[in-house]
Amino acid sequence: MKIRCLLVDDEPPALAVLRSHIAAVPMLEVVAGCHNAIAAFEVLQKQPVDLMFLDVKMPQLTGTDFLRSLRNPPKVILTTAYREYALDGYDLDIVDYLLKPISLDRFLRAVQKVYRPESNGGVTMPAPPRETTPHAEADRFLYFRADRKMVKVMVGEILYVESLKDYVRIVTPTRQIVAKQTITSLEEMLPEDAFLRIHRSFVVARTRIDSFSPNHVEVAGKELPIGRHYKHDVERILR
Numbered sequence: 001m002k003i004r005c006l007l008v009d010d011e012p013p014a015l016a017v018l019r020s021h022i023a024a025v026p027m028l029e030v031v032a033g034c035h036n037a038i039a040a041f042e043v044l045q046k047q048p049v050d051l052m053f054l055d056v057k058m059p060q061l062t063g064t065d066f067l068r069s070l071r072n073p074p075k076v077i078l079t080t081a082y083r084e085y086a087l088d089g090y091d092l093d094i095v096d097y098l099l100k101p102i103s104l105d106r107f108l109r110a111v112q113k114v115y116r117p118e119s120n121g122g123v124t125m126p127a128p129p130r131e132t133t134p135h136a137e138a139d140r141f142l143y144f145r146a147d148r149k150m151v152k153v154m155v156g157e158i159l160y161v162e163s164l165k166d167y168v169r170i171v172t173p174t175r176q177i178v179a180k181q182t183i184t185s186l187e188e189m190l191p192e193d194a195f196l197r198i199h200r201s202f203v204v205a206r207t208r209i210d211s212f213s214p215n216h217v218e219v220a221g222k223e224l225p226i227g228r229h230y231k232h233d234v235e236r237i238l239r
Contacts, residue, residue: 002026003114004048007033008040008063009055009079014100018053018079020143020150021107024189028111037066049074051095051114056080067092077110104145105181108189142189144170144179151177155194159208160219161186163201173220198234199227212238 005028007018015033022028031047034040036058043049052074056063063080067073078097096110140155157172163183170177170186187195187203197203198217202224209217214231216223217238226234 002029003050004029004031006031006040006043006049006052006074008035008037008052008058008066009033010035010058011055014055014079014102017102017150018107021102021104024104024142025108025111026140037061037063040066041070044070044074051075051077053077053079053098056082064092067094075114077114103180104143105185108185140191144177144181146177146179151179153177155190158190158195158205160202160204160224161190171220196234196237198230199225200229201227206237209238 005022007015007030009015009018012035015035019030019033022030028051031049032040032043034043037060040052040054054063054067054076056078057080058066061069063078067076076092076094078094079100079102080097081100095113098106098110141152142155143150143152145151153170153172157174159171159173161183162169162171164178166180166182167178168181168183168186170179183201183203187197190203194206195203196206196209204217204219204224208219210220211218212226212234214235215226217226217234218224
């Protein structure tokens with residue numbers, strides 16, 4: 001069962017970013033995108049919505065005023081370019097607020113609060129499943145913000161991921177994408193049975209490992225180090 005999302009924002013680029021981020025999370029789906037509160041109200045009357053991404057500053061009716069007007073609102077994540085509106089949102093029992101421009105890393109952390117039933121305002125639904133079958137891995141893709149656009153990467157093409165502090169380098173046979181995201185958050189998005197953390201700075205695709213030694217794995221002709229704290233798990237899984 002997917003979480004049905006309603007997007008409300010008067011700026012088309014902001015809606016496009018949300019759609020791209022949602023496309024990277026299998027458990028989310030967009031039921032509608034609206035440019036104002038009136039259109040959003042009509043959607044809420046016609047179909048079920050589990051989670052609403054709601055912009056604060058909109059013409060005619062602000063997002064917070066719209067939320068106050070709803071008798072039985074869905075779970076809400078506010079989106080805003082103005083940090084000072086955050087406290088108003090929490091008075092309305094929102095799940096979280098996202099400060100624009102919205103990074104994929106921050107988006108995922110907000111969505112995880114919806115997945116967890118024990119969190120405040122959480123929807124009773126399971127966490128996103130990790131797809132483990134070869135067919136699922138081959139068909140799955142993720143979007144990454146790089147070079148001022150959202151770049152699509154097929155999960156099955158990823159050789160390894162390298163941490164660059166606040167960024168990651170995603171390496172495939174044909175290209176390298178550098179995106180602003182932590183390696184830990186990206187690791188959580190990848191199929192658990194298909195990828196292996198070998199170092200605090202490296203996650204590798206298991207099927208792409210050509211050889212390994214006590215201190216390194218080789219992927220596509222490149223030696224990647226095995227971290228001291230990861231050696232036991234790496235040896236247990238690869239042997």
